[in-house]
Amino acid sequence: MRIGSLKLKNRIFLAPMEEINDPAFRMLCKKAGAGLTYTGLSSPLNPKELTLDDKPALQIFCTSEKGVKDFIKKYDKKVSLWDFNLGCPSKLAKKHGFGVFMHEDLESIEQILKVMKESTKKPVTIKIRKSPKTLEIIKIAEKYCDAIGIHPRTQAQGYSGKPDLDFSLKVKEMTRLPVIYSGDVNEKNYRELLRKFDFVMVGRAAIGRPNIFVKMTGKKMRDITFKNYLKLAEKYKLYFRQIKFQAMNFTKDQKDAKKLRLKIFEAKSLEELKKILLLS
Template sequence: MKIGNIDIKNNVALAPMAGVTDLSFRLLCKEQNVGLIYTEMVSAKGLYYGDKKTEELMKIKQEERPVSLQIFGSDPNIMAKVVKEKLNYKDDFDILDINMGCPTPKIVKNGDGSALMKNPKLIGKIVSEVVKASNKPVTVKIRKGWDHNKINAVEVAKIIEDSGASLLAIHGRTREEFYSGKADWGIIKNVKEAIEIPVLGNGDIFSPLDAKEMLEYTNCDGVMIGRGARGNPWIFNRTLKLLSEGILPSEPTNREKINMCIKHLELLVHYKGEQIAVKDIRKHIGWYTKGMHNSSAIRGQSNKFNNKEKIIYLLNEYIDSIE
């Protein structure tokens, strides 16, 4: 797959997820051969006003690349200015993505994320201004629409293509649906048929077989995996094996999951420090241990510890007890 002038070695991407796809998690997914990595979304206004926390989200390692840096906002002038004055000077990422799909209230209330699906004209203005300002390929992530009364992904996709974007990713739900119900892969198929630029399909890919089915049904150029990768970075390598060789590798064992969780914690400590890391790992422990015997107890116990070694001891003791 090619995005602008950037070659992507395979067509399986890690979706941007706030609070999840930080540097540590992205490195684990890269070890599993994910083709394209998206950062957590970064506020254009935060960059404009020099917010330090915003700039922390943009830490990228060479071994992750190719990386798509995702920004969000709804002011075309601020976004273009940030791209020209700040992002064009960064040489550690390859693609610039604009988030027009995030459904969270704090993003939507400011007119950002999926709120933009209500204003196709503004979408066109944002994309065209950012494309003009950027020295890297620009891509966009959208949703099916705002609600069931305004399903306009095909219309919006055409506007985005005409405004100069190099790729479009679409999640098959409206903003109103959030993550409930079932993703509509039909709308992904419709978008793919309507535009010429590459399309990534997103929504309800929780296994390699889901990825294969989406590609076959929609004819999209690649898949973007989000929630299906939480506690499960193996999904990328397993999906690639299925797509390229027709082989479905076995799922990781419980011990492999716990060992990955410990490795994840070690990376978090390295990049964020122990105090932040032990808080961040708690949600990941829930995802890594999902479906294991008595996993709710281990989640509860891990919430009491503020020390890396105690959490590692707890995890090792837990896996020994259930094997």
């Protein structure tokens, strides 16, 4: 199993998710068996230092090649591959013209991919949404990329409605590159999707549930709990608001989860949060 020169232990990845994919959560998903973990969106112009201990796929967003070469040079040894986001449907993406809102600017897309490919020997990929320009963009990407990530919802759909599986199959049929499928992947459908695509990305089904990768890969290990997350979060000095946010996510599937989330929401300090979760 490979993407370009990258050898992978399995075909099941943690999808890129803003806010969710902090370093502690990514490390847990990798430990649980994810074949590859993705960061959230990173701007090549952001001077903030990144923590990449899980050697993730680093996903960038931009509207020009400015800063891309230097950014790749800075982090190239710490990542498994480089991914260019062409799928973000958010209001912020609309305001600044990146993600799915960049689909009309084919010239800039090609220039960015060209610079990415010239700046690294690591694999380069894109993650793209369904649009009238998607297939045309994929043809451009084939010149520079080692795989295509497809989320077959439109910008208008956001994360609602049904993903267009037939469109993804059309992408798979028309490209020579490996295809990574993204869109409502879960424990019930991943086997069927892996019969159709080279790889799958697990997104929302993994929020607060890194153990989903244990179940999908058959890895033998103890269940991962919020206590495991907290240990890593303290190691990486994550902000309290992030830890609190993830604590709420980890209440999924727990008894009286709604009441527990309300208590977590009202917590004002890490010590208070630990008491609520019986961790102190």
